[in-house]
Amino acid sequence: MGCIESLPYEIVLSGSSFKECRDYIKKKCRESVEVQPGFRIFDTHIIGVPPITIGLDGDFVIFPYTKPCHGTFLLRVEDREEADRLRKKK
Amino acid sequence: MEDNPQRSALLVLGCPQVPVQTSIALYLIHRLRQEGVIPVVAGNRSAITLLVVADPKRHYLGEALDLDHAIDQIMDKKRDFDLCFVFIHNDAGVSYAATMGAISRARLYSIIYGEHYDEIVASINFPCISIAAKAVHNPMPLKKMLDEVAPWAA
Numbered sequence: 001m002g003c004i005e006s007l008p009y010e011i012v013l014s015g016s017s018f019k020e021c022r023d024y025i026k027k028k029c030r031e032s033v034e035v036q037p038g039f040r041i042f043d044t045h046i047i048g049v050p051p052i053t054i055g056l057d058g059d060f061v062i063f064p065y066t067k068p069c070h071g072t073f074l075l076r077v078e079d080r081e082e083a084d085r086l087r088k089k090k
Numbered sequence: 091m092e093d094n095p096q097r098s099a100l101l102v103l104g105c106p107q108v109p110v111q112t113s114i115a116l117y118l119i120h121r122l123r124q125e126g127v128i129p130v131v132a133g134n135r136s137a138i139t140l141l142v143v144a145d146p147k148r149h150y151l152g153e154a155l156d157l158d159h160a161i162d163q164i165m166d167k168k169r170d171f172d173l174c175f176v177f178i179h180n181d182a183g184v185s186y187a188a189t190m191g192a193i194s195r196a197r198l199y200s201i202i203y204g205e206h207y208d209e210i211v212a213s214i215n216f217p218c219i220s221i222a223a224k225a226v227h228n229p230m231p232l233k234k235m236l237d238e239v240a241p242w243a244a
Contacts, residue, residue: 017181018181018184018185037189037192038161038164038189040165045158045161045162045193047161047186047189048185048188048189049184049185049188049215049216050188050192050216064185066182066185066186068104068105068133068134068137068157068183069107069136069182070105071180071182072181072182072185
């Protein structure tokens with residue numbers, strides 16, 4: 001997931017569990033979409049327990065990002081194109 | 091065409107902060123090789139380096155891949171495996187195991203260890219064969235469980 005690190009992301013949650021990220025999205029995001037593990041987002045295959053919930057809030061995409069040593073982070077990235085692409089999946 | 095093609099196994103390593111991981115990974119690689127299964131290891135740089143230093147002449151360790159690269163290859167249908175072992179001692183490990191179960195056709199084994207192994211076992215709600223023991227520094231409880239399941243013979 002090298003390219004994620006080059007994105008202008010904001011960390012919403014860090015060192016959290018996958019479930020905490022999912023619960024946060026469902027509670028706080030205006031819209032959400034569900035995808036399967038391996039789904040490509042920001043040119044990266046997403047990791048997680050299916051179904052993976054991705055949040056949408058205007059042009060912001062809120063999604064879980066898992067690293068083996070640090071657990072799961074919930075990241076927020078502003079990208080209208082990616083938000084629109086995800087919205088079409090709904 | 092080959093009548094009996096060699097089987098392959100992917101070992102997905104987690105964070106190497108729990109000592110038993112490297113020991114059990116090398117033991118599993120050894121047992122797989124004994125059965126003619128080709129082992130491939132995927133992990134982050136630290137997890138792979140621990141194995142490379144422990145097995146400098148690569149008597150056991152064969153191909154080693156960056157974890158994200160291995161997932162990319164499976165997703166892009168460039169390769170897959172007959173068996174997949176995911177090493178789990180935290181929530182991230184569960185996410186990787188669920189992902190491997192969703193994207194790979196391999197028979198999935200979750201190898202669960204560490205201080206809170208029972209909580210992790212309870213959190214797994216996807217199909218896999220669990221091999222679990224409370225093992226942190228001493229690999230023997232986990233080795234015993236692995237020997238009982240004997241996935242190399244499946």
